[in-house]
Amino acid sequence: MPLNTDAKKNIIKKVISNQDYRDEVLVIIDEIFLDYCISFFKQVVYAKIDALGEKSDWYKKVFLNPDLPKEQIAINSGLNMKSITNAFNSSKKEVVIQASYDNYNRLQKTINDLVSNGNNFEIKLSIKFKDVAVDLTVAESLIVINTIAVKRAEIRGGMWSAVGKQVEKPLMTTLCMLFNVPFEYHVQDSNPDSFREVDFYVLSKDGKKLRTEVKLMGKGNPESADAIFARQPAIFLADKLSDKNKKQAEMLNVQWIELRNKGGYKRFQEVLNALNVPNSDLNGDLNTRLDEILKERELSGNILKKFKICK
Structure with missing residues (x-):
């Protein structure tokens, strides 16, 4: 069940802006x-x-x-x-x-x-x-x-x-762009076979690929979290996390981000800094910048599609 472009954009914007996307x-x-x-x-x-x-x-x-x-x-x-x-x-x-x-x-x-x-x-x-x-x-x-x-x-x-499969990677890309992570530090093209079950990865300044798991799950869904922790990610980002999930992450030395928390997206920059991933502060108002990024991603996606067709 493919999501249309507007639905993806609206869900991403709401998740990052601490709103219910459901x-x-x-x-x-x-x-x-x-x-x-x-x-x-x-x-x-x-x-x-x-x-x-x-x-x-x-x-x-x-x-x-x-x-x-x-x-x-x-x-x-x-x-x-x-x-x-x-x-x-x-x-x-x-x-x-x-x-x-x-x-x-x-x-x-x-x-x-x-x-x-x-x-x-x-x-x-x-x-x-x-x-x-x-x-x-x-x-x-x-x-x-x-x-x-x-x-x-x-x-x-x-x-x-479909929401999980089609939104989670664009969500991560949007967050990286929000905090100006250089493209070469979050491009997914060279993802190795060992990362097949991983949603995303970011690159540290010393060249370490950091496994990043994303889960748009409701609070109190420990089964989903347990499966993610078993893959030993460096970063675990979710819409909602239970206290148990957070304690599990901290015990396993996994950096976590809960976007439904007020200003939860800001924690992503703290995690980037902790893991030595290059970034810089958000420029301007959150909603305005999100609109710009999502429009930019849509335009670049359309250009890429046309390029592939021409080839």
Whole structure:
């Protein structure tokens, strides 16, 4: 799930400026989810109409069709790919299809048992698209509701993962530019294979490459921090850190920066000085300088893309 340029810029600016960036992500999640719902409901309308008069399971016939992408089949059955991969240690299409069919049959049985047990409730979806409208039974309505719930969870998980993968390196580059770290002391082009799992590195004046881990994680997420400490970074930068995380870092001689602290970005310069990385003071107002840097990075990125295309 690629983030657009404006979203990346807004998240970076908010993280460094000690603001909650999560609303930026939630807006994107909502937009993707609502767009999916509209498309999915249209498909439901046409599938139900095409199946009028038939006794076969129209939902299974259309939405669990083996010709569909495996990811789509899984979601339509009420599963996500991660659940299938973890359970069967495989993501082959035939495995996904069988797991999806099995789950769909279990879901149908659960719904039928619920409906037949005399529960005093009635849920029916009525979907209208243009001049066409269909009414879904209780069972059909619950299956559709379950599908969009699973899809929402998939979108949410994918987007938060995308934020980490797509924002953390640009965030570090922006911080380096904020404190005028010379380009040659934070360029990532010559990153060795041993740094493959490392988010970033900076170079000290004596030529030492300093592993830098970045984690946009919520407070009290010790599992994520433990994995990072296991890679023995020199610098650990996060949106939020628990007291336990900070004590772990100090015990392991890891320099930490918590950006959600008031003025937390300033600690980055203290860390640079402590590790003998060349830098200089921030020039001017933080927000103004961030706007300048993010615009500069966007322009340089566009120029690089054009250069690669021309080559």
